[in-house]
Amino acid sequence: MTTIDTSTLATSTGTTSSDTNSVISSDFETFLTMLTAQMENQDPLNPVDSTDYATQLATFSSVEQQVLTNDLLSDLTGMFATSSMSELANWVGNEVRVSAAAYYGGTNSVTVAAEPDSAADSAELVVYDSTGTEVDRLSIDTNAALIEWEGMSEGSYSFAVLSYQDGVQINAETADVYVAVTEVRSADDGVALVLESGDVVAATDVTALRDPSYG
Structure with missing residues (x-):
């Protein structure tokens, strides 16, 4: 018995919902044409069992439903991404707290979220330039929360907090900074933020948001 291969029917990539629906409709007509031809040309001494026809119809229906479901999920993903971008558009110009480099423009200080180990x-707060070279080191209070670093020359800087107990280093952590958002863009894994320092971070990495006038 000749069986119609439904695995190649109702498949399409890079199409819109309307395109997919059109393809499915066209494929279904092709499927019926092939099924009719199969019935007309079957061996009269060995006819195809009606159960086989039912199985082929069910298989095509399953493929059709899967394509429609995948297309719907794709549309929903795009809708959510667009919605998130719209909601985060007002972040542009504000400052976010994130683990990234900060940009010092020569005037305003850089706010560093320094949180030494509780023990x-x-x-100390250690400052590194864009090449990873240490350019500054200063003692900070162990109860420090936000430190205003007055800066050096213009450029991007990253920060680390070193914690000591009885003169022995017990912890070293990258410090978060407050840095301005310059752009919100769509990324493969969600919405990304372009920072004044040039870094690009996921919106989900942000732990706080503030008006730049706060600093």
């Missing part, structure tokens, strides 16, 4: 009796 520390002393702590």
Whole structure:
């Protein structure tokens, strides 16, 4: 018995919902034409069992439903991404707290979220330039929360907090910074933020948002 291969029917990539519906409709007509031809040309001494026809129809229906479901999920994903971008558009110009480099423009200080280890009796803030070279180191209070770094020359800087107990380093962590958002864009894994420092981070990495006038 000749069986119609439904695996190649109702498949399409890079199409819109209307395109997919059109393809499915066309494929279904092709399927019926092939099924009719199969019935007309079957061996009269060995006819195809009606159960086989039912199975082929059910298989095509399953493929059709899967294509429509995948297309719907794709549309929903695009809709959610667009919605998120619209909601986050007002973040542009504001400052977000994130683990990334900060940009020092020569005037305003950089706000660093320095959080020394709770067991520390002393702590330091270490500053690195865009090449990873240490350019500054200063002692900070172990109860410090936000530190205003007054900057050096214009450029991007990253920060680390070193915690000590009895003169022995017990912890070293990258410090979060507050940095301005310059652009919101769509990314493969969601919505991304372009920062003033040039870094691109996921919106989900942000832990706080504030008006730049706060600093």
